[in-house]
Amino acid sequence: MNLLSGSCMCGSVRYEACGKFRNIIGCHCTDCRKSSGHYTAATSVRPEDIKFLDSAGLAWYRSSASAQRGFCRECGSTLFWKPDIGDRVSIFVGTVDGAIDLPLSAHIYLVEKGTYYEISDHAAQYLTAGADLSVDNCGLQSGSDSSAS
Numbered sequence: 001m002n003l004l005s006g007s008c009m010c011g012s013v014r015y016e017a018c019g020k021f022r023n024i025i026g027c028h029c030t031d032c033r034k035s036s037g038h039y040t041a042a043t044s045v046r047p048e049d050i051k052f053l054d055s056a057g058l059a060w061y062r063s064s065a066s067a068q069r070g071f072c073r074e075c076g077s078t079l080f081w082k083p084d085i086g087d088r089v090s091i092f093v094g095t096v097d098g099a100i101d102l103p104l105s106a107h108i109y110l111v112e113k114g115t116y117y118e119i120s121d122h123a124a125q126y127l128t129a130g131a132d133l134s135v136d137n138c139g140l141q142s143g144s145d146s147s148a149s
């Protein structure tokens with residue numbers, strides 16, 4: 001898999017992304033919980049690897065001093081998280097259409113996790129940001145990288 005396509009709930013934002021996708025990370029921080037209603041799961045790509053087929057509804061909310069969240073102003077779907085520093089944009093994978101051939105490899109910001117659910121998968125867990133989240137350390141499932149933790 002080297003292409004993802006997705007959209008918001010109403011279709012006013014539609015995108016395709018290609019390139020090297022980071023493994024999926026679940027974020028349990030307060031901002032992700034507030035913006036999504038639960039917690040978020042996202043891959044990431046370089047900004048230039050996202051092509052918008054329709055961006056009529058796309059708006060950006062500055063959710064912190066260092067990042068913005070891309071959402072649809074029509075339907076409220078939250079689609080992207082873009083830090084000011086670095087060369088990656090997170091794509092919330094709930095907006096992807098069809099199957100995603102990427103593993104969920106970590107959960108982060110457990111320090112702000114909700115008390116009403118348990119994490120029952122075997123992905124790594126980090127109290128805050130974790131080790132190398134800004135690094136494109138995974139890419140696609142090539143079938144040759146079985147040692148990744």
Ligand SMILES: [Zn+2]
Binds near residue numbers: 010011012073
């Ligand atoms: Zn929409």
Ligand SMILES: [Zn+2]
Binds near residue numbers: 029032033040109
């Ligand atoms: Zn978060």
